[in-house]
Amino acid sequence: MTARPANAHQARLLRLLRDGGPNSRAQLGDQVDLSRSKLAVEVDRLLETELVVADGLAASRGGRRSHNIRLNPHLRLLGVDIGATSVDVAVTNAELEVLGHINQPMDVRDGPVAVFEHVLSMAAKLKASGLAEGFDGAGIGVPGPVRFPEGIPVAPPIMPGWDGFPVREALSQDLGCPVMVDNDVNLMAMGEQHAGVARTVPDFLCVKIGTGIGCGIVVGGEVYRGTTGSAGDIGHIQAVPDGRPCACGNRGCLEAHFSGAALARDALEAAQQRLSAELASRLEANGTLSAVDVAAAAAAGDATAIDLIREGGSRTGQVIAGLVSFFNPGLVVIGGGVTGLGHTLLAAIRTQVYRQSLPLATGNLPIVLGELGPTAGVIGAARLISDHLFSPA
Numbered sequence: 444m445t446a447r448p449a450n451a452h453q454a455r456l457l458r459l460l461r462d463g464g465p466n467s468r469a470q471l472g473d474q475v476d477l478s479r480s481k482l483a484v485e486v487d488r489l490l491e492t493e494l495v496v497a498d499g500l501a502a503s504r505g506g507r508r509s510h511n512i513r514l515n516p517h518l519r520l521l522g523v524d525i526g527a528t529s530v531d532v533a534v535t536n537a538e539l540e541v542l543g544h545i546n547q548p549m550d551v552r553d554g555p556v557a558v559f560e561h562v563l564s565m566a567a568k569l570k571a572s573g574l575a576e577g578f579d580g581a582g583i584g585v586p587g588p589v590r591f592p593e594g595i596p597v598a599p600p601i602m603p604g605w606d607g608f609p610v611r612e613a614l615s616q617d618l619g620c621p622v623m624v625d626n627d628v629n630l631m632a633m634g635e636q637h638a639g640v641a642r643t644v645p646d647f648l649c650v651k652i653g654t655g656i657g658c659g660i661v662v663g664g665e666v667y668r669g670t671t672g673s674a675g676d677i678g679h680i681q682a683v684p685d686g687r688p689c690a691c692g693n694r695g696c697l698e699a700h701f702s703g704a705a706l707a708r709d710a711l712e713a714a715q716q717r718l719s720a721e722l723a724s725r726l727e728a729n730g731t732l733s734a735v736d737v738a739a740a741a742a743a744g745d746a747t748a749i750d751l752i753r754e755g756g757s758r759t760g761q762v763i764a765g766l767v768s769f770f771n772p773g774l775v776v777i778g779g780g781v782t783g784l785g786h787t788l789l790a791a792i793r794t795q796v797y798r799q800s801l802p803l804a805t806g807n808l809p810i811v812l813g814e815l816g817p818t819a820g821v822i823g824a825a826r827l828i829s830d831h832l833f834s835p836a
Contacts, residue, residue, distance in 0.1 A: 446492035447836035452477060452485050457494060457514065457833040461538055462637070465498045465513035486512060494518075514538055519574070520828055521581035521618065523562055524627055524820030526780070527551050527601055527654030527703075530558070532565040533821035534574045537829065539637055541818055543574045551586060554604035555613075563617055578620045580832050582824030583610060584627035586655060591672040594624030600679075600690040601655055623827045627651065628675060629666050630823030631778050631813070632659025637826050639814040644774045648766060649813070650677070651779035652759065652788075654703045658766065677766065678702065682758045697762050701755030703734045703781050709751050710737045719747035738783045749787060756788045760795025767800045767808065778813035785812075 448454040455475055460466060472482050489495045490512075498513040514537035522541075524531040528551070533544040545565050551558060569575065587599020594611025596602060615622040632649035635641045641649070641661070649659035656678035660667040668674050678698030679691050686695030687705075699705060710732045714722040721740040726732050740748035763775060775796070777789060793810045800808075813819055 446494050448494070448833060449488065450485075450835055452481075453489055454833050454835055456485060456489060458830075460495060460512065460514050461829055461833065464538060465511045467511050471512065518579050519577070520825040521566055521569075521575075521578045521620075522821030522824035522828075523566075523581065524584045524630060524817075524824055525549075525551060525558060525562070525586065526627065526820075527586050530562060530565070531817050531821050532562060532569065533818070533825070534569045534578075535822070535825040537579075539822055539825050539829065541822065543569045543572060544818060544821065545569065546817060551602050552604075555608045555610065559614060559617070562614075566618070578618055580621045580623075580828035581614065581618050582630065582827035582829075583614060583622060583624045584630040584820050584824050585610065585624065586627045586653070586657075588673045588676060589624055589626050591625060591668050594622065597672075621828065621831060623831050625666075625668075625824075625827055626657060626659075626672070626675070627820055628657035628659045629668065630659075630821075630827060631819045632661050632666060632776070632823065633826045634815055634819035634821070634823035635776050635778070635813050636661060636664070636823075638822055639819060640776055640811055641774055646770075646772050647774035647776060648763070648770065648772045649776040649778060650759070650763060652702060652777065652781040653779040656698045656702050656759070656779075660770070677762055680762050680765075682762055697758060701758050703779075706734045706737055706751060706755060706781065707732050710734075710740075710748070713747050713751070719745050721745040722748060734781050735783060738785065741784065741787055752784045752787045753791045756784075756791025757795050760792040761799065763792060763810075764796045764799035767796055767804050771804050772808070775808065775810040776813050777810065778816075778819060782812050 448457055459474055468486055493515055495512050496515050498511040518537035520535045522533045530549045531546045534542045549561050585596055587602045588597050590597050596605045598606050610624045611622050628651040631651050635649055641647050645664045647661050651657050658675040658677045660675050679696045681695045682697040682700055683695040687699040688694050689696035689699035710722050713719045714726040717723055721743055725736045737748045741752055797805050
């Protein structure tokens, strides 16, 4: 795709069609502040660019029936969500419907060159399946702080070898299309906003608990990234004074005490000390333990596993309570790999937030699990690049 909207009116129309699907000129006119003649001019110009196409006759509103307008169905976006231990790659159309999705294990510590060889191989596999001849744009999420305008990770604690790597520039050359890069939790928030539990909420927090912990902040429907792109890095808020050492160099960070990695470490210690027969059995069978094992042990009624989840949820809830008191969101979404711990985790977080934050902030505050699971990040990545492509050049 080489065309871009020529002005803010065209950009607004493209985003309405992306978020709402095919629509008639009359219905689009109800949503934008344009005269009928001006709207007709802008739609006709978009049709000339082939960003949009006519899509059958619209329902009659009393006069001559007009054609529905939709985004060009041949447009293809690539969404890439790189986690600490796996990567998700998906192809979407311009309306952000997932057409194909691959998940594979991968270690982000292998470095950007190895990881991107993996990503490009997965993208090629999706193309070979007939889903796309090429990509009109790509959105990339990485599990660390990103200097957003340049698409460059900056001193990411769990990503050795990534500091200063030009992700946006390198992948744009390899894929032959525009690329945008952001922190993975911001993309999860965008995915839940577009197609998940946060569709109707303009101000919300999206907390991702995986190998690390982060928070996407959405204000007035837009992701808030802060001055340099590091907003929402709540995993490195101190949760335990003089607590465990953290990968960031400080002590007592939330991430050091409760995350996928911290939970696996605590489960291993409990199994080795024979505090949990269920975890010890799983360790003997698999040679290692993960958050998935803790979830399974808790589901089987193991008291130690349940206590580990409750303690971690309580610490996470303490930090979220501070955020709720400060930001007063309309919704808190909990997502990420550790949400496999389910309602035991959610109940512990809710208890702390509702106990510590003022009633005015929590009286009508839902705290819920995300709806989209692993597709939230790739939908958010596609949303990120479409925001860029559907902005005036």
